[in-house]
Amino acid sequence: MAPQGENRTDADLTGEPGSSLHGVTGHEVFPYINMDTVPEEATDLKGRKFSLPVDSEHKAKKLKIYSFARPHMLTFHLSWISFMTCFFSTFAAPPLLPIIRDNLGLTKTNIAHAGVASVSGSIISRLLMGTICDLFGPRYGCAILIMATAPAVFCMSIVSTVDGFILVRFFISFALATFVSCQFWMSSMFNGQIVGLANGLAAGWGNAGGGITQLVMPLVYDLIAKNIGADNFTAWRLAFFLPGCMHIVMGLIVLAIGQDLPDGNYSSLKRSGDKVTDTFFKVLQYGVTNYRTWIFTITYGYCLGVELTVDNIIAQYFYDRFDINLTIAGTIGSTVGLMNIISRPAGGMISDMAARRFGMRGRLWALWTLQTIGGVLCIGLGLLGSLGPSVVVLVIFSIFMEAACGATFGIIPFISRRSLGVISGAVGAGGNVGSILTQVLFFSNQSYSMEKGIMLMGVMAIACTAVLFLVYFPQWGGMLCPPSKATEEDYYGGEWNEAERAKNLHRNSLKFAENSRSERGPSRQEQTSDSAPTTRV
Amino acid sequence: MSAMKIALVLAVALLALVSVAEAGVSFKSLNSSKTLTVQAKIQATNLTSGQAHVGTDHLVISWALNSSFDGTGKDARYANVKIRLCYAPVSQTDRGWRKTKDDLEKDKTCSKGITQQKYVSTGNTTTWRITKDVPGAVYFVRVYAVDALGTELGWGQTTDKAKTTNLIEIVPISGRHVSIDIAAAVFSVFSVGSLMGFLGLEAIKQRKANSKAGHFFREAFIDTIRGQSVLREVKII
Numbered sequence A: 001m002a003p004q005g006e007n008r009t010d011a012d013l014t015g016e017p018g019s020s021l022h023g024v025t026g027h028e029v030f031p032y033i034n035m036d037t038v039p040e041e042a043t044d045l046k047g048r049k050f051s052l053p054v055d056s057e058h059k060a061k062k063l064k065i066y067s068f069a070r071p072h073m074l075t076f077h078l079s080w081i082s083f084m085t086c087f088f089s090t091f092a093a094p095p096l097l098p099i100i101r102d103n104l105g106l107t108k109t110n111i112a113h114a115g116v117a118s119v120s121g122s123i124i125s126r127l128l129m130g131t132i133c134d135l136f137g138p139r140y141g142c143a144i145l146i147m148a149t150a151p152a153v154f155c156m157s158i159v160s161t162v163d164g165f166i167l168v169r170f171f172i173s174f175a176l177a178t179f180v181s182c183q184f185w186m187s188s189m190f191n192g193q194i195v196g197l198a199n200g201l202a203a204g205w206g207n208a209g210g211g212i213t214q215l216v217m218p219l220v221y222d223l224i225a226k227n228i229g230a231d232n233f234t235a236w237r238l239a240f241f242l243p244g245c246m247h248i249v250m251g252l253i254v255l256a257i258g259q260d261l262p263d264g265n266y267s268s269l270k271r272s273g274d275k276v277t278d279t280f281f282k283v284l285q286y287g288v289t290n291y292r293t294w295i296f297t298i299t300y301g302y303c304l305g306v307e308l309t310v311d312n313i314i315a316q317y318f319y320d321r322f323d324i325n326l327t328i329a330g331t332i333g334s335t336v337g338l339m340n341i342i343s344r345p346a347g348g349m350i351s352d353m354a355a356r357r358f359g360m361r362g363r364l365w366a367l368w369t370l371q372t373i374g375g376v377l378c379i380g381l382g383l384l385g386s387l388g389p390s391v392v393v394l395v396i397f398s399i400f401m402e403a404a405c406g407a408t409f410g411i412i413p414f415i416s417r418r419s420l421g422v423i424s425g426a427v428g429a430g431g432n433v434g435s436i437l438t439q440v441l442f443f444s445n446q447s448y449s450m451e452k453g454i455m456l457m458g459v460m461a462i463a464c465t466a467v468l469f470l471v472y473f474p475q476w477g478g479m480l481c482p483p484s485k486a487t488e489e490d491y492y493g494g495e496w497n498e499a500e501r502a503k504n505l506h507r508n509s510l511k512f513a514e515n516s517r518s519e520r521g522p523s524r525q526e527q528t529s530d531s532a533p534t535t536r537v
Numbered sequence B: 001m002s003a004m005k006i007a008l009v010l011a012v013a014l015l016a017l018v019s020v021a022e023a024g025v026s027f028k029s030l031n032s033s034k035t036l037t038v039q040a041k042i043q044a045t046n047l048t049s050g051q052a053h054v055g056t057d058h059l060v061i062s063w064a065l066n067s068s069f070d071g072t073g074k075d076a077r078y079a080n081v082k083i084r085l086c087y088a089p090v091s092q093t094d095r096g097w098r099k100t101k102d103d104l105e106k107d108k109t110c111s112k113g114i115t116q117q118k119y120v121s122t123g124n125t126t127t128w129r130i131t132k133d134v135p136g137a138v139y140f141v142r143v144y145a146v147d148a149l150g151t152e153l154g155w156g157q158t159t160d161k162a163k164t165t166n167l168i169e170i171v172p173i174s175g176r177h178v179s180i181d182i183a184a185a186v187f188s189v190f191s192v193g194s195l196m197g198f199l200g201l202e203a204i205k206q207r208k209a210n211s212k213a214g215h216f217f218r219e220a221f222i223d224t225i226r227g228q229s230v231l232r233e234v235k236i237i
Helices: A010-014 A072-090 A093-104 A108-136 A138-158 A162-189 A195-207 A209-227 A232-239 A241-257 A266-271 A280-288 A291-301 A304-322 A326-338 A340-358 A360-383 A387-414 A420-443 A450-470 A488-493 A498-502 A507-520 A522-531 B002-020 B028-033 B178-233
Strands: B036-042 B050-053 B058-065 B080-087 B112-118 B124-129 B137-146 B152-157 B168-171
Touching: A072 A138, A072 A162, A072 A195, A072 A209, A072 A241, A093 A108, A093 A162, A093 A209, A093 A232, A108 A138, A108 A162, A108 A280, A108 A304, A108 A420, A138 A162, A138 A232, A138 A241, A138 B178, A162 A195, A162 A387, A162 A420, A195 A209, A195 A340, A195 A387, A209 A232, A209 A241, A209 A326, A232 A241, A232 B178, A241 B178, A280 A420, A291 A304, A291 A387, A291 A420, A291 A450, A304 A326, A304 A387, A304 A420, A304 A450, A326 A340, A326 A387, A340 A360, A340 A387, A340 A507, A360 A387, A360 A450, A360 A507, A387 A420, A387 B002, A420 A450, A488 A507, B028 B152, B036 B050, B036 B137, B058 B080, B058 B137, B080 B124, B112 B124
Parallel strands: B036 B152, B050 B168
Antiparallel strands: B036 B058, B058 B124, B080 B112, B080 B137, B137 B152, B137 B168
């Protein structure tokens, strides 16, 4: 008797041969398929051709940026554009603050509180989004979040009190959890060898929304105030309809043409038995008990956290310390966000290149190096006293810090296969916690001047990055220790208990383990083809 | 490499900008030049202090050369006067963007301009309707006497040195309109509603597909049972 509902598709039931890599009869127990033997024109479970070369999990092995082909490249573009929309709306208020603060009578303390609120909402939502992605899929997670936070963006148009402003910025920041769905989606669609680059590009271009908004919102405001002739205090409210509508449009597009996995959506794959239904507590358990989750939460807190803090304080810093025009200070501030377009993908690429030559150990060393140099430059930024050199150091510092963020997400997909969403969520949330911690410790105190605060932030970044030395993957090694005899199957299979393994629920993890052998580095690749048992039908 | 070049060019341009800016007149240096007397009244109540509403109320501002400076020639180079609306200290606390600085080029106390008039020693009056972009705060009025190039030479203000008397509180507009409120509500409802609609549609499609598949399996199962019972009857199994 064929195993109940496990490998059957509609095509199988009607008996069409050759339309699925998993075989027609569903008799085979487990296909160990080497990456090399997958034909170039592979088809998905429903028989549709892929336009990119894929591995055995149907994840793309190449990235074609100009293409919008389904499912991989379309997902890439949907994912980064929706993330960019959320960053755009979360940081839409700062460039208009000179008007908003006059309209609502805000003080500097109020603005600081609003700044903290604008990064705290996403802590909770990033943690939740992780589990939602694991259980329901990134498409639902992304679309639901974007459309549910659209009312908060529209509420910004109707605030009239200080508390209202702070609350609205808090609720809009929930939208930043699309970062998790974005990274999860990229990790589901792209093979481990280019996942660093794919994650880096998507997140970098998304993060750049924070820089784009600093340029676009003032333009929209000017258009409404001058060309349409609305009062100042009405014009900024109307300007907020732009990010709000962007939310609705992107949400609908993602729902209509998005796809969770290369083979289809979670719901249809679950029906045909190709996607295992997991439970919330199991997913959470394996995410939380993996110590690497917490190490990367700390390091990312001083990578993205530093970047978010700089986003919030840098315009003020330049305006106050060097007495320059507020508009110029704002433009300098926007460059930090815009550098993300190049630097975050560069970080992902560096991570992938390091992996090609040295495996996972290379990725860890690359991340440590990038982030430590970023910390050193941050110390330098705090110590410099003149405008020109400060701007140059700021730009270089943002390049290194953002590259470190990109490199972090070159490693995250490998920590766990079962709980990828929970871990992405926890690490993403860690970034925000780092930002809040830094702003509270170093920038809300009267005892530290801003330059001292920046210098101390750099010191803390270097200290927190040092915990990377504690990361150890038994199958690949750590920064200082070589690998043991354990295999990738042991590591990823170990996330499922005996009962689950008996039911073959861990088959997707084993496939992932097969594909992740590239993280061993070139020197150990020759051992792989002999040790992996291959069962063909 | 080109990104580095752009960064360097940007840095040099900024440096150039900064070096071009010049320091303005020091306010302390004008201590001995408080040559003008200024008075500002709210037109509706004819009082020099109180509440005024943006858009509807008018301020009547009159200024003249202080009689003690008549004939001293102090006003020889005065060409124009700039009348400005200035923040009282209570509206400046915890708001660095309204900070008082000695360098008048960088001083942000009097950032709102009311009007400019030609200087005559006998003075002048102006009636100003409070514009809708004025933020809600407590204000006083200051008049600067400037030369032909715009450099401040003398001044006067409605309040005393400690800035405690004759302060006018201006009540702003909220900027909200009923139409904006309604539009925001409509868009929000559309967003949540279309999300629910989409999810509902997908749930219905799923249920149909599940029941189809379920129905098929049920049929297959019944056939199997029937098949087995037939075979048992025929004594094959």
